[in-house]
Amino acid sequence: MKSGFVAILGMPNVGKSTLLNAILKEKVSIVSPKPQTTRNKILGIYNDADSQIAFIDTPGIHTSHNKLDEYMEKAINSAKNDVDVLLYVIDGTKKINTNVIDNLNKYSQGIKNIILIVNKIDDTTYEKLYPELAKCNSLENVKDIIPVSALKGKNIDEVIKVIKKYLHDEIKYFDDDVYTDKSIKFLVAEIIREKALWLLQDELPHGLAVEITSFKEGGTLCEINADIITEKSSHKQIIIGKNGIMLKNIGTKARIDIEKLVGQKVMLQLFVKVRENWRESGSSVRAYGYNDQDL
Numbered sequence: 268m269k270s271g272f273v274a275i276l277g278m279p280n281v282g283k284s285t286l287l288n289a290i291l292k293e294k295v296s297i298v299s300p301k302p303q304t305t306r307n308k309i310l311g312i313y314n315d316a317d318s319q320i321a322f323i324d325t326p327g328i329h330t331s332h333n334k335l336d337e338y339m340e341k342a343i344n345s346a347k348n349d350v351d352v353l354l355y356v357i358d359g360t361k362k363i364n365t366n367v368i369d370n371l372n373k374y375s376q377g378i379k380n381i382i383l384i385v386n387k388i389d390d391t392t393y394e395k396l397y398p399e400l401a402k403c404n405s406l407e408n409v410k411d412i413i414p415v416s417a418l419k420g421k422n423i424d425e426v427i428k429v430i431k432k433y434l435h436d437e438i439k440y441f442d443d444d445v446y447t448d449k450s451i452k453f454l455v456a457e458i459i460r461e462k463a464l465w466l467l468q469d470e471l472p473h474g475l476a477v478e479i480t481s482f483k484e485g486g487t488l489c490e491i492n493a494d495i496i497t498e499k500s501s502h503k504q505i506i507i508g509k510n511g512i513m514l515k516n517i518g519t520k521a522r523i524d525i526e527k528l529v530g531q532k533v534m535l536q537l538f539v540k541v542r543e544n545w546r547e548s549g550s551s552v553r554a555y556g557y558n559d560q561d562l
């Protein structure tokens with residue numbers, strides 16, 4: 268029995284959260300085509316017959332602007348502490364230029380075992396990919412390079428196999444039936460935020476937060492009320508939509524996923540609230556679930 272901790276790091280949108288969900292075969296981290304979808308450090312725990320691996324998903328690397336960005340930067344740095352392996356994820360459909368290499372070197376400093384994950388190979392060809400991969404062969408700290416498709420679940424077994432080479436601990440840190448450190452409430456709020464990110468297109472992705480205001484689990488029905496928080500009053504109407512259709516859509520899509528998560532029928536009521544510039548305010552950032560004491 269081997270165990271250990273693995274951090275997943277890389278630029279926004281390369282598919283880090285999709286990779287974590289593919290490894291766990293459970294959805295613990297939300298995914299969207301927009302950058303900075305993941306805001307927290309999310310732990311996903313993988314168990315099989317001879318190993319237990321705790322994966323830490325992180326927000327994408329980017330430079331700080333507001334209080335929320337600062338929190339995300341801290342989440343990345345704290346994820347790197349004390350890990351046995353770093354999975355550095357890059358987008359295999361893009362050119363591997365000096366920028367990509369510089370970032371990899373910068374953000375993997377001090378970590379011994381780095382596995383380079385080249386993702387999205389379903390969306391490229393080997394003719395295009397191989398010359399790019401060749402550029403990575405000379406990277407000093409990179410021990411392995413694994414092309415994968417997180418979306419199609421391709422080569423994920425190989426990732427697990429390679430990670431196991433670097434694990435030394437021989438105890439289980441978590442119970443077998445636990446697959447994340449996050450609460451059901453957190454996961455529910457994230458599902459709602461995910462649906463909003465997908466449905467709202469480019470209008471207002473970054474200023475959204477979701478707060479669960481009431482969560483009642485009954486015998487057969489789970490009743491949930493949640494606020495979608497936005498920064499501008501002009502955004503409120505966009506989220507509600509004409510005749511409430513957008514909010515209804517977000518609610519319907521979220522409810523389907525939440526029912527899978529809680530294994531019960533769900534009654535979900537969504538409200539929209541405006542909190543001007545909440546991302547600039549330390550207390551609001553903490554209130555909506557981004558508390559650096561948790562890192």
Ligand SMILES: Nc1nc2c(ncn2[C@@H]2O[C@H](COP(=O)(O)OP(=O)(O)O)[C@@H](O)[C@H]2O)c(=O)[nH]1
Nearest residue numbers: 280281282283284285298299300387416417418
């Ligand atoms: N074609 C393709 N798209 C992917 C793959 N993995 C992730 N994506 C897409 O890339 C976008 C960003 O994914 P996400 O996991 O949120 O990236 P993160 O910001 O690095 O966590 C989403 O639209 C995903 O569906 C993959 O293996 N192939």
Ligand SMILES: [Mg+2]
Nearest residue numbers: 283284304305
């Ligand atoms: Mg993510």
